[in-house]
Amino acid sequence: MSAEEKDPLDALLDRRGPAPPPDDIDRVVWRRIALLQRKEARPGLWPTLDAWFSRWSVATLFLVSCALIGLFMAELRVSQQERERNAQLTRSYLVLINPLLQAPGARPTP
Amino acid sequence: MKRTLILLLLGLAVGTGSYRLQLHFRATPESASLDHHLAWMKAELNVSDEQLARLRELHEASEPQMRLLASKVIQLQGELAAFEQTRRAAGEVDFMELGRFVEIRRNVYQECLVSTRQLVVASAALMTPAQRRHYLALVAPSMAAEVSPPM
Numbered sequence: 001m002s003a004e005e006k007d008p009l010d011a012l013l014d015r016r017g018p019a020p021p022p023d024d025i026d027r028v029v030w031r032r033i034a035l036l037q038r039k040e041a042r043p044g045l046w047p048t049l050d051a052w053f054s055r056w057s058v059a060t061l062f063l064v065s066c067a068l069i070g071l072f073m074a075e076l077r078v079s080q081q082e083r084e085r086n087a088q089l090t091r092s093y094l095v096l097i098n099p100l101l102q103a104p105g106a107r108p109t110p
Numbered sequence: 111m112k113r114t115l116i117l118l119l120l121g122l123a124v125g126t127g128s129y130r131l132q133l134h135f136r137a138t139p140e141s142a143s144l145d146h147h148l149a150w151m152k153a154e155l156n157v158s159d160e161q162l163a164r165l166r167e168l169h170e171a172s173e174p175q176m177r178l179l180a181s182k183v184i185q186l187q188g189e190l191a192a193f194e195q196t197r198r199a200a201g202e203v204d205f206m207e208l209g210r211f212v213e214i215r216r217n218v219y220q221e222c223l224v225s226t227r228q229l230v231v232a233s234a235a236l237m238t239p240a241q242r243r244h245y246l247a248l249v250a251p252s253m254a255a256e257v258s259p260p261m
Binding site for chain 1: 111113114117118120121122124125126127128129130131132133136137138144146147150151154169172176177179180182183184219222225226229230248249251
């Protein structure tokens, strides 16, 4: 295409002006501002914990919960140990009543 | 901030402390004595004090013989290992000696079988049907070991 020939699109592009603002621009702008303010106002984890633990009731509840969790975990461990001990006692009882099992290399498998 | 940190550390200490204390107070001593086995039977089979006293008598009465038989079994295993070592070293076996050994071992195993069965049957006779079923299920592996002795 030579320089003298004019592209039909040029006329259209010359007529093109800036895009009109959307109808609800106010609402969009205010929503963005509110979102930014909310982000700035949201405290981090540590300040939240600080705020919660400043109440003595929450602090007490936290300590009691820690103690209860400790007790619960210990109970789980104790019940597991008791199961293992019962299995061990079963095996040793079988050895006690059967001299053949007292010899090395012979072990019951209950 | 400092208060929160102290509280978190205190919570960790309280949790760990309660865990360790509970484990300490609930721990049971490890032992394989007859008393522990009887206590285990009482808990496992739910036997009465009277049944437990009879079970104790039975087990205490059989204990010396069981020990004697166990020492015989261990001695026989040693002899068998010696036979195997001689066979590997010299490449020959004294069949007369081996035959004598097999005969003795058969008798000892038979004694073990009879002793264990007597104890199990006598113990089971003291129990209720439900206890007996549970007891026999528990000692079944021991009886199976008698059926197929090593070698």
